[in-house]
Amino acid sequence: MKSGKVTKNDLVQWLKTHQNNFLVTEKVAHHQPELLCDQSKEIKNIKEALFLPWDKLFNYHWENQQWNVDNIQPSTSPRFLMALPCEARAIYEVLDRVFLQPSETESGYAARRQGLKMVIVGCINPEPTCFCHLVGGNPYWTHPDALFILPFHDEYYLETNQPEQFDIIEQGTTLNKSEKEEIEVLRKQMEEKTNQEKLPEDAPQGLYDLFEDQEWEDLSWKCLNCGACTFLCPTCQCFDMSAEGRLKGFQLKTWDSCMFPKFTLHASGHNPRPTFKERVRQRVLHKFSYFPLREEGRYGCVGCGKCIEICPVNWNIREAVERMVKKIGNRS
Amino acid sequence: MFESILIDTAKKLLRDKTVDLIIGYGSTHYPFRTEPIVINKEDQADALIWNPFCGNNLARYLKYYKNTQHKIALMVKGCDSRAVQVLLKEDQINRDRLYLIGLSCPGLVNREKLQKQFPQASPEDFQWKETGWFFHGEQIDPELLLEETCLRCRYPNPLEYDQLIGEPRTTSPYQTYQKDYLDPIDDLSPEERWDRWSKEMTKCIRCYACRNSCPLCYCQECFAESTQPQWVSPAPTPSDNFLFHLVRTMHMAGRCVECGACERACPVSIPIAQLPLKVETIIREQFQFEAGTDQESAAPLLTYRENDPGDFVK
Numbered sequence: 001m002k003s004g005k006v007t008k009n010d011l012v013q014w015l016k017t018h019q020n021n022f023l024v025t026e027k028v029a030h031h032q033p034e035l036l037c038d039q040s041k042e043i044k045n046i047k048e049a050l051f052l053p054w055d056k057l058f059n060y061h062w063e064n065q066q067w068n069v070d071n072i073q074p075s076t077s078p079r080f081l082m083a084l085p086c087e088a089r090a091i092y093e094v095l096d097r098v099f100l101q102p103s104e105t106e107s108g109y110a111a112r113r114q115g116l117k118m119v120i121v122g123c124i125n126p127e128p129t130c131f132c133h134l135v136g137g138n139p140y141w142t143h144p145d146a147l148f149i150l151p152f153h154d155e156y157y158l159e160t161n162q163p164e165q166f167d168i169i170e171q172g173t174t175l176n177k178s179e180k181e182e183i184e185v186l187r188k189q190m191e192e193k194t195n196q197e198k199l200p201e202d203a204p205q206g207l208y209d210l211f212e213d214q215e216w217e218d219l220s221w222k223c224l225n226c227g228a229c230t231f232l233c234p235t236c237q238c239f240d241m242s243a244e245g246r247l248k249g250f251q252l253k254t255w256d257s258c259m260f261p262k263f264t265l266h267a268s269g270h271n272p273r274p275t276f277k278e279r280v281r282q283r284v285l286h287k288f289s290y291f292p293l294r295e296e297g298r299y300g301c302v303g304c305g306k307c308i309e310i311c312p313v314n315w316n317i318r319e320a321v322e323r324m325v326k327k328i329g330n331r332s
Numbered sequence: 333m334f335e336s337i338l339i340d341t342a343k344k345l346l347r348d349k350t351v352d353l354i355i356g357y358g359s360t361h362y363p364f365r366t367e368p369i370v371i372n373k374e375d376q377a378d379a380l381i382w383n384p385f386c387g388n389n390l391a392r393y394l395k396y397y398k399n400t401q402h403k404i405a406l407m408v409k410g411c412d413s414r415a416v417q418v419l420l421k422e423d424q425i426n427r428d429r430l431y432l433i434g435l436s437c438p439g440l441v442n443r444e445k446l447q448k449q450f451p452q453a454s455p456e457d458f459q460w461k462e463t464g465w466f467f468h469g470e471q472i473d474p475e476l477l478l479e480e481t482c483l484r485c486r487y488p489n490p491l492e493y494d495q496l497i498g499e500p501r502t503t504s505p506y507q508t509y510q511k512d513y514l515d516p517i518d519d520l521s522p523e524e525r526w527d528r529w530s531k532e533m534t535k536c537i538r539c540y541a542c543r544n545s546c547p548l549c550y551c552q553e554c555f556a557e558s559t560q561p562q563w564v565s566p567a568p569t570p571s572d573n574f575l576f577h578l579v580r581t582m583h584m585a586g587r588c589v590e591c592g593a594c595e596r597a598c599p600v601s602i603p604i605a606q607l608p609l610k611v612e613t614i615i616r617e618q619f620q621f622e623a624g625t626d627q628e629s630a631a632p633l634l635t636y637r638e639n640d641p642g643d644f645v646k
Contacts, residue, residue, distance in 0.1 A: 054567035227539035228599040312597035314367040
C-alpha cells in the first residue's frame with residue numbers, strides 16, 4: 001500500500017489531465033465540488049457507468065430465409081470514475097459479483113469494467129439518510145485497486161495499491177508519524193462504529209424466515225410502486241429484454257424494477273408478485289436476505305440512502321429492515 | 333392548535349365508527365419531510381400532523397379502496413379536494429363512503445428553496461403558524477419558500493369537505509403574488525421551448541413516479557407499459573420519454589387539478605407539472621372549465637359542442 005499527501009492544487013491539476021475521461025457521481029459533485037473539472041461528466045448513479053440504463057445488444061434482420069445477427073461491440077475505453085465509498089462498494093461488493101461471475105459473465109459490463117479506474121473520495125459529510133455502517137461500510141472504506149483520497153488539513157491524503165495506474169501518488173509527500181496516527185485513529189473510530197451498529201449476523205436468515213409475516217402488508221401500504229428507488233439505487237441490477245422490431249431490429253436491454261406490476265409477470269398471466277406487499281418484500285429481501293445468504297454475508301445494499309432521499313412518500317428501507325430485524329429478536 | 337383539532341376530529345371519527353380508517357399525514361425521522369399514513373384505531377390518531385410539508389395528494393390512495401366497503405376519512409387540501417371531485421365524477425368512489433377532512437392551506441414549502449434560504453437550519457428554528465411562517469420568531473415571506481405550483485394556487489380552501497380544519501382563506505396565493513409558473517416558458521420561442529424540453533427529457537429515467545403519485549392516473553394498465561401493442565419503447569431515450577410525457581399530458585387534459593404532486597415526486601427534478609399546467613391554462617381560457625371545481629359539468633374532452641373553440645390548434 002502506497003500513501004502520501006498532495007496539495008489540493010496538485011490533485012486538481014492531475015484530475016484535469018484526465019478530465020475528458022472522468023465520470024463523477026452526483027454525490028461527489030455535491031460533497032466535493034472543488035474536485036470537478038470543466039469536462040468531467042456527472043452521472044446520477046454510479047451503475048450508469050457500467051450497467052447502462054438501456055443498451056443495444058445485437059442487431060438482427062430476416063434475410064434469405066434466415067435470421068442474420070450482427071453483434072454490437074461494447075465500448076471499452078479506459079475511464080476514471082470518482083465516487084463515494086458507499087457507491088464504490090456497490091461496484092466491488094455487489095455488481096461485480098452479479099455480472100462478473102465466471103460462469104455467466106455479462107460481456108458489456110465486463111468490457112466497461114476492465115478499463116475502469118476507481119477514485120474513492122472519503123465521505124466527510126454523511127447525510128441524515130445515510131446508513132452505510134449498518135451494512136458493513138464506513139465513510140473511509142476503500143479497495144486496494146482504487147485510489148483513495150480524503151481531504152486532510154487543507155491537503156489531500158492519498159492511498160493506493162496501484163501506483164502505476166494512479167501516478168499522482170508519486171507526487172505525494174510522505175506523512176509524518178503524527179499524521180499517520182491521525183488517519184489510523186479516524187479509520188479505527190469508523191470501523192468500531194460499523195462493528196457496533198452493523199445489522200446482526202443472523203439478519204439475512206432471520207428475515208428469510210419472516211417471509212410470510214403480516215407486517216409486510218403494513219410496511220408496503222404507502223409505497224406508490226414507482227421505480228424511483230430501484231432506478232437510482234447503485235446496486236439494483238434487474239433488467240428486462242425486449243426485441244425492438246419484427247423482421248429487422250435490435251435486442252434491447254433496459255433497467256427493470258421489482259416495484260413494477262409487470263416485473264416477472266409470466267406469459268401464462270400468472271404474477272408471482274401480484275400486490276404491493278410482495279413487491280416491497282422482494283426489494284427488501286433481495287438486498288438484505290437472498291443476496292447475503294448467497295454472497296458470504298455481503299448485503300445487496302450499501303446504505304447510501306439515495307432511495308430514502310428521493311422517495312415521493314418517504315418509504316424508508318432502513319426503517320423497514322430495522323423493524324423486521326426487531327421481530328427476529330422477539331421470536332427467539 | 334389546528335393539529336390538536338385534527339387529532340380530536342380523527343379520534344371522534346374512529347370512536348363513533350363514522351369511518352373505518354383515516355388517510356392522513358405523519359412525521360418522519362428526517363427534517364422537513366412527512367409521509368402518508370393510514371390509521372384505524374383511536375390511539376393512532378396522535379400520529380397525524382398538518383404542516384407545509386404535507387405534499388402528497390392523498391386522493392391517490394382512494395383507488396386501493398375502490399372495490400372495498402370501507403368508509404374512509406381523507407385529509408384534503410384545496411387541490412386534493414378537486415382531485416376527489418374528479419374521482420367522484422368519474423365514478424371511481426362513492427361520496428357517501430368518504431369523510432373529507434378539509435385543510436385550509438397556505439401553500440407548501442419547497443425543501444430546496446428552504447435549504448437555500450436557510451442553510452443549516454433545523455425544524456426547531458421554524459414555527460409554521462396559521463398567522464404566518466416564522467424563523468426564530470421573525471416572519472418569513474411565504475413567497476420565498478412556496479412551491480412554484482402553490483404560488484399560482486387559486487383554491488387554497490377545499491371545495492368539498494365535511495369538516496374544515498382552520499379558517500377559510502379569503503385570498504389565494506395567486507391573487508397575492510400574481511405569479512404564474514408558466515410565464516418564463518410562455519416568453520420562449522418555439523425553438524427555445526423545444527431545446528429546453530429536449531434537455532429535460534434526457535434527465536427522465538422513466539421511473540413513473542410522476543404517474544404513480546398522481547391521484548388521477550388510475551388506469552389498470554398504463555399505455556406506457558402495454559406491450560401488445562407497444563406504444564412507447566421501454567428504453568428511456570429522449571424521444572420515448574417525450575412520447576410518454578406528452579401522451580400522459582393529453583390523458584390529463586381537463587382532468588389535472590394542478591396539485592403539483594407529480595413534480596414533487598420526480599427524483600431527477602424535472603419541472604414536469606408544467607406540461608399539464610399549460611394544458612389546463614388553455615382549457616380554462618378557452619373552455620371556461622376547471623377540473624374538479626364541481627361534480628356535475630362534463631370535461632371538455634368528453635363533450636362536443638358546435639361552438640367549441642379551436643384557436644389553440646396550431
